[in-house]
Amino acid sequence: MCVADAAQGAGKLPIDVDEMGIDLLSLSSHKIYGPKGIGALFVRAKNPRVRLQPLIDGGGQERGLRSGTLATPLCVGFGAACELAEKEMENDRRHVSRLARLLLDSVREQIPDIEVNGSLTSRYPGNLNISFTFVEGESVLMSIRDVAISSGSACTSASLEPSYVLRALGVGEEVAHTSLRFGIGRFTREEDVRQCVERLVKQIHRLRELSPLYEMEMAKRKALASGVCPNDETDGNALIWT
Incomplete structure (x- = not known):
């Protein structure tokens, strides 16, 4: 069955x-x-x-x-919604695809070290899940205002456990904890997406500046870029990175 x-x-x-x-x-x-x-x-x-x-x-x-x-009004409303859903399906898909691309491109341009969870092609475009390394997803939710995003499904919103869906996709627990889910729908406007990105960028940068792990990673990259091996000894002092 x-x-x-x-x-x-x-x-x-x-x-x-x-x-x-x-x-x-x-x-x-x-x-x-x-x-x-x-x-x-x-x-x-x-x-x-x-x-x-x-x-x-x-x-x-x-x-x-x-x-x-x-309840008759609920039944009638549900039936009308089904008719509209079938009629607007292709228009909705084009609409959310365009806005999802705008959201992802804008985030990529302004926030480094992100990862899209799941396939970029075999997915519904209106559901975008992104991991922001060195930042807890819950921390972003508590710091960003007037933007309806989540760190998991509404069914498990009370749980602080990482998304079981991401874990099933092979996403590591640490990365899953840094994920945020963005939903784009029929009534989402381009202005909404741009405001979301603006506030998201501000909070991600602020939270990363407070993260000692992010600070260590940036120092490591700076050392590598300058030609210093993280495990080299300089003036008798070893640079150790974990």
Whole structure:
């Protein structure tokens, strides 16, 4: 049986449950700009038929799977959001691709020693995860204002553990702790991206200046650039780098 959590996929990529062999598929309204508090579950009715135990017993609504009266305005809003998501899918992709490229290029130009986590091609362009070496992601979140970014998913925002998704991608724990996640959507403006970069650059530079590890790394690079080997002895004093 194939169970797909498509909360983050709906409206971003075409979904065909038959072609993909999906038996159960869950959707969330607010992820596609619909009202909060409602979702949907696709349950395959044949070839093969999937049988589920009721979530809530009672009046037998939703074919007996989830009894209780649903909020009509939420249902209507969710349906309208689905229609718009399908209609605007390509426009949304072009829009977020352009702004994601602007964000990444601007960050690269102004902040050295960054690393994009995950593939640059096999990814949804509206989700950009970047590691800023020598800076804890949580420190940036606490110091930057009026910018909605995160150091992990909203589902695990209360945890200080590094993102398990990044760890599964092979990102080391130390690098994962320096990561920030940027989400770009349908209503994100170019002005928003530029303001985000401006505030991010300021805080990253400020926090790095406070980092002894960053100071040591810069001194090491300066020594190497001047032709001094970090392990050479100078005037009887060894330069030791760890």
